[in-house]
Amino acid sequence: MKGNMKNMMKQMQQMQRKMEKAQEELHEMTFEATAGGGMVKVVAKGTKEIVDVEIQEDVVDPDDIEMLQDLIIAATNDVIKQVDDKTNATMGQFTKGLNMPGMF
Incomplete structure (x- = not known):
């Protein structure tokens, strides 16, 4: 039994290193999303930090600020969803079959 426990601990340590690397x-990856047919683009790092927002001049209408706000919100929500989806897909491989509520 001692050997099995030692082997299991070794496997857990290997999995932990793989998870940390993943x-x-x-965190180094970048994600981008657009809204309004590319009129607004938001770029985020894998940490969900927004690192860039690009707005095309054509979409800036002083009489319709709400539309611009909506496009920024849409692109930001989309890029955050992309990060979440990628994180869940990548990190989920480590928890498959473990039945651990609240994990990724």
Whole structure:
């Protein structure tokens, strides 16, 4: 039994290192989303930090600020969803079959 426990601990340590590496890689990735047919673009890092927002001049209408706000919100929500989806897909491989509520 001692050997099995030692082997299991070794496997857990290997899995932990793989998870840490995967998380580091995710944090280095960038994601982008657009709204309004590309009129607004939002870029985020895998940490969900927004690093860039690009707005085409054509969409800036002083009489319709609400539309611009809506486009920024839509693009931001989309890019955050992309990060979440990628994180869940990447990190979920480590928790498959473990039945651990609240994990990724």
